[in-house]
Amino acid sequence: MRTIDWVDGCPQIVDQTALPDDVRLVSLSTVDAVVDAIRRLAVRGAPALGVAGAMGVALAAKLGSDVDDAVRRIRAARPTAVNLAWGVDRAAAYLPDGPEAVLAEALAIRDGELAASLEMGRRGGDLLQELAGEHIRVLTHCNTGGLATVEYGTALAAVRSLYERGCLAEVLVSESRPLLQGARLTAWELGESGIAHRLIADSAGPFLMARGQVDAVVLGADRICANGDVVNKIGTYAHALGAQAAGIPFVVVAPESTVDVATKSGADVDIEDRDGSELLEFAGRHTAPYDTVALNPAFDVTPYALVTAIVTDARVIRLDRGDRL
Secondary structure (H helix, E strand, O other), X not given: OOOEEEEOOEEXXXXXXXXXXXXXXXXXXXXXXXXXXXXXXXXOOHHHHHHHHHHHHHHHHHHXXXXXXXXXXXXXXXXXXXXXXXXXXXXXXXXXXXXXXHHHHHHHHHHHHHHHHHHHHHHHHHHHHHHHOOOEEEEEEOOOEHHHOOOOEOHHHHHHXXXXXXXXXXXXXXXXXXXXXXXXXXHXXXXXXXXXXXXXXXXXXXXXHHOOOOOEEEEOOOEEEOOOOEEEEOOHHHHHHHHHHHOOOEEEEOOHHHEEOOOOOHHHOOOOEOOOHHHHEEOOEEOOOOOXXXXXXXXXXXXXXXXXXXXXXXXXXXXXXXXXX
């Protein structure tokens, strides 16, 4: 099953807000529906957002709506993940050639992400074996599997590659507060694949690393800056600090489309702040005093000095050896 595809004349997604209870396919037949799906995280993950952005432009071109306004709204739906704007801009460049040309480019982006996932899995698996041996206990954060791409994944593609080689001992899945992408999505994907895993609280990660229960940390990215700083789901920075203290590899797996050479460092990235209700409520129930104010950044920045390597579909950048993007 593909996370996102073009079906019957419009984008169709797996609604990730319904998982793990319900595998729900949703057709996005209007630009408003595309923007809403992106904002409420029904479709999420940097590569999947790139495809969603491109398909949203293709839909706007097909409908003959105010395409300039549609491009602006889709592009701005989530500001931090660079792939969304990248996908929108690639598709929008074909607007002068007509709706069919825009759709062809959107489908090319989809197919490119599929191929990239397979290559990231191979390269990432090779590197993790080199760094951590043949019986690897991996910690991962947020969701980087097929749900975050089109199929297969980024960091989870590398984990799957280890599993297929018989080199994976276990995956520790951090729950990824406050929206639980690890608990709801990654644990579901690993369970569907029969891969051994255990769920942990986000804050348990560095402690388990210190106790020698983790051999490598592998996760994705929403933006990789020109200097190697990594922008990813909030909680990533803490895992990077834990990995450094424990002396274990911290590996980022993401497609080339996530590398943003136009952004010098993480200090230049607009970090998305989400609604405080995500922290103040759980399963529809208020869990904090009603006068509590929440601060809810969706992402953090991991400095390049804490990153062992960045794996893309085209290359391996060993930051620990002085490689640069």
